[in-house]
Amino acid sequence: YFVDIVDSMFQRAALNKKQVAIMFIDLDGFKAVNDTLGHDAGDMILKAVGVRLTTIVRASDTVARIGGDEFAIALGDITEIKHVEQIAKTIIQEINQPCEYKGDICHVGASIGISLYPDHGQDIEELLTKADKSMYEIKKTGKNNYAIFS
Secondary structure, three states: OHHHHHHHHHHHHHHHOOEEEEEEEEEEOHHHHHHHHOHHHHHHHHHHHHHHHHHHOOOOOEEEEEEOOEEEEEEEEEOOHHHHHHHHHHHHHHHOOOEEEOOEEEOOEEEEEEEEEOOOOOOHHHHHHHHHHHHHHHHHOOOOOEEEOO
16 A cells, blocks of 8 residues: 555656655664563554654655554655655654553654655665665664665
8 A cells, every 4th residue: 555655656746846755764672662561562652653653744645564663654745855854853753752551661762764756766665775774874873863865
């Protein structure tokens, strides 16, 4: 479903001479929550993150959980990269907010890689791969930040 929506966003962007930003988000510290508080706590974190992400982006954008503790977001009709950077900063701030689970406080962070259609690729697989690569660069340099593919 995510792929179909993003393909439509690419078509609209091409017609309107705009961009689509693909964000690949990996939660920092998620394994520690699962290991110390259990999978129910991890499930609660995933649901809370999903809600937070959908409240940050516009209704025309798309959020998907793509596996484990990884999410993808497609932001359509992008004209300026600073808009994408502001959303990335907001996501990091919101994900950093603690969650409570049965009296325990849970903390996770977010490492975000970003790629842009059409600058960094023409299809969702290529753009996800490049965003993923950028996300791993952030993981190497301290986590809880974002990077745009270069």
